[in-house]
Amino acid sequence: MNINDHYANIENIKKGYRYVVEQDGYECITCGALFESGEIFPIENRFFTAEKAIQYHILHEHGQRLKALLTLDKKLTSITDNQKEILMLMASGIPDKEIAKSLNLSPSTIRHIRFTMREKAKQAKVFLAIYELAFEASSSSPELLPIHAHATMIDDRYQVTTEEANDILKHMFTSLEPLKLKTFSTKEKKKLVILKQIAATLDPQKHYTEKELNTILKAIYPDFVTLRRYLIEYGFMDRSKDGAEYWLKS
Structure with a gap:
């Protein structure tokens, strides 16, 4: 889930989280962290309910909400x-x-x-x-694949329906679990869907060393260098200046 998703309404965006009925918990719309209702969360020698815990998480992991929203790409905020x-x-x-x-x-x-x-x-x-x-309101309107928060060069390539995305996944991967890519397409829409699927397998809370990331990507597709480069180029990941660490953009 991210700020581009259908369920990220104005109140969700302002708070930074939403309640997920299916999982009976509160989900961070930035990183996807989930705090289930009914649990008590110990944080810094204090105990929080799920909603209080996610509010603490958002403030300490992503910063004051107005500042966080103002750091979003100009394409999203104008x-x-x-x-x-x-x-x-x-x-x-x-x-x-x-x-x-x-x-x-x-x-x-x-x-x-x-x-x-x-x-x-x-x-x-x-x-x-x-x-x-x-x-x-129109049931005939196709559902579009959500655009990730740090998408670059937003244009027609991002107009991908969920039906198109599922078809691309079916034909471009030999397996989705574990993830095994047949070939890395040069077509922009296919490339975008492939990268989105690969990014979804990575831990949003983790900073990977180059070796760790290479190992994960190589298990998906032999040309891991190409995958790594396009994950950066398309705004799914970022890296340190020396290239020693890689992480998903939140």
């Missing part, structure tokens, strides 16, 4: 770096005069920015209602 700075200052409760002074702007400019943002929020709500009425 927010510029300047707007991010202004939003953080506004959220801190600093008066408009002080914000204006710190940014070398006039107070009237800050007031206008506030007004513009309120108007954009109204437009976004209306657009969401229109979108849901036009597409999501």
Whole structure:
């Protein structure tokens, strides 16, 4: 699950987690960590219910929610770096005069920015209602494969239905458990589905050494170097500057 998924509604996105009925637990929409209801979670010599535990997890693993959302790619937020700075200052409760002074702007400019943002929020709500009425209410609308949070170069290649994805998996892999890839396709949609499936086998909480990652990828497909390169290139993974550590992007 990630922020692009259908179930990540506005409240889920603001909180950073959602309740999953099927699993009777709270799931982090950033990393997928699940805290089951009915369990008590000991954290730093304290005991938390599932919902309190996931709130602690989100704050300490992913940071303050507004800051975390503002770090998302501009393709998802449409927010510029300047707007991010202004939003953080506004959220801190600093008066408009002080914000204006710190940014070398006039107070009237800050007031206008506030007004513009309120108007954009109204437009976004209306657009969401229109979108849901036009597409999501229609049973004939194909379900699209969710786009991962750090996707790069978002274009038509990401318009993959779940039916298409299942067909690609069926023909490109000889086995899904354990994962065994027949061939690494040069076609963009197939490449995306393949990489998404491979990324799903990795532990989102773990930092892998290059040797560890190579061993995992080689078991999936002999050309593990190509898989590793495209996992980075397509935004599924990141690595340290010296290439010693690799991890899934959250």
